[in-house]
Amino acid sequence: MSARVLVGVKRVIDYAVKIRVKPDHTGVVTDGVKHSMNPFCEIAVEEAVKLKEKKLIKEVVAVSCGPQQVQETIRTALAMGADRGIHVEVSGKDYETLGPLQVSKILAALAKKEEASLIILGKQAIDDDCNQTGQMTAALLDWPQGTFASELAFEADKLKVVREIDGGLETIKIKLPAVVTADLRLNTPRYATLPNIMKAKKKKIAMVKPADLGVDVSSRLEVLKVDEPPTRQAGVKVETVEDLVGKLKEAGRV
Amino acid sequence: MANPFRAEVKQLYKALLFLGREYPKGADYFRERLRAAFAKNKDMRDPDKIKQLISRGEFVVKELEALYYLRKYRALKKRYYEAE
Numbered sequence: 001m002s003a004r005v006l007v008g009v010k011r012v013i014d015y016a017v018k019i020r021v022k023p024d025h026t027g028v029v030t031d032g033v034k035h036s037m038n039p040f041c042e043i044a045v046e047e048a049v050k051l052k053e054k055k056l057i058k059e060v061v062a063v064s065c066g067p068q069q070v071q072e073t074i075r076t077a078l079a080m081g082a083d084r085g086i087h088v089e090v091s092g093k094d095y096e097t098l099g100p101l102q103v104s105k106i107l108a109a110l111a112k113k114e115e116a117s118l119i120i121l122g123k124q125a126i127d128d129d130c131n132q133t134g135q136m137t138a139a140l141l142d143w144p145q146g147t148f149a150s151e152l153a154f155e156a157d158k159l160k161v162v163r164e165i166d167g168g169l170e171t172i173k174i175k176l177p178a179v180v181t182a183d184l185r186l187n188t189p190r191y192a193t194l195p196n197i198m199k200a201k202k203k204k205i206a207m208v209k210p211a212d213l214g215v216d217v218s219s220r221l222e223v224l225k226v227d228e229p230p231t232r233q234a235g236v237k238v239e240t241v242e243d244l245v246g247k248l249k250e251a252g253r254v
Numbered sequence: 255m256a257n258p259f260r261a262e263v264k265q266l267y268k269a270l271l272f273l274g275r276e277y278p279k280g281a282d283y284f285r286e287r288l289r290a291a292f293a294k295n296k297d298m299r300d301p302d303k304i305k306q307l308i309s310r311g312e313f314v315v316k317e318l319e320a321l322y323y324l325r326k327y328r329a330l331k332k333r334y335y336e337a338e
């Protein structure tokens with residue numbers, strides 16, 4: 001199969017870091033804070049690499065949009081087994097306003113340019129929790145989508161996707177080319193070990209600008225304010241059942 | 255350090271050091287314990303015992319990878335999925 005898979009990876013603040021809001025409430029503190037690959041993107045890379053190991057696809061291309069630092073994230077994807085990387089350079093103000101719409105336009109343009117037949121993304125990023133990029137990319141390309149995938153299998157020329165939905169699991173068959181977004185239980189991502197990272201240094205990362213792809217990265221959204229969630233109210237202990245009923249009546253719950 | 259295993263031991267040490275950066279109790283805590291553990295055995299000369307220690311080290315590498323994965327999986331499951 002001469003299939004090429006595009007995997008989008010996003011550089012986000014590490015999942016274990018305690019987030020702090022900037023004093024001016026315009027955003028979250030990112031300077032000097034540990035960043036890593038979005039966990040759902042790790043699962044996406046792992047799935048693509050697994051497909052390549054099963055010889056179902058030919059090449060895995062890791063893509064990321066952002067400033068110079070995202071190259072670290074692309075290198076991690078290369079260390080996990082991707083063949084080459086594409087760094088779409090977006091920095092400064094453009095990067096601050098970069099959202100799913102812009103990224104999906106970029107991915108759609110790249111998919112056409114690279115002649116990819118499958119795009120695998122993480123279902124959402126842990127920093128913005130948008131859960132939109134996969135869906136928008138599929139719409140822009142007019143490709144079918146298998147979102148919240150917890151299982152992927154090739155069947156003849158179609159892709160069988162088991163999706164995790166509220167009611168349980170849904171199995172669908174979609175034609176290629178397609179967009180798939182990875183859910184938590186799709187696979188167990190491998191750790192990018194030091195020897196693999198060293199080997200990955202030899203793999204190429206191409207640099208492009210959104211303008212080269214004909215994409216306008218201006219945003220129609222403006223962040224007005226960023227606040228911390230309200231602190232939890234302390235609970236109240238009661239002595240008897242009558243007390244409990246009394247308190248519930250006070251709160252208007254009974 | 256015994257000559258034939260020098261390269262292997264160094265590789266193991268570097269791999270553990272790399273993994274230790276993400277250790278929950280802190281990279282420094284991990285590095286101290288790692289150095290102490292390797293220093294304790296630096297005068298070992300018996301090749302069989304050295305091989306044993308190296309495989310123990312490789313076992314620790316696997317344990318750490320499993321620890322990191324489980325930590326991440328549990329944190330994400332808690333954050334994104336309703337408690338069943």
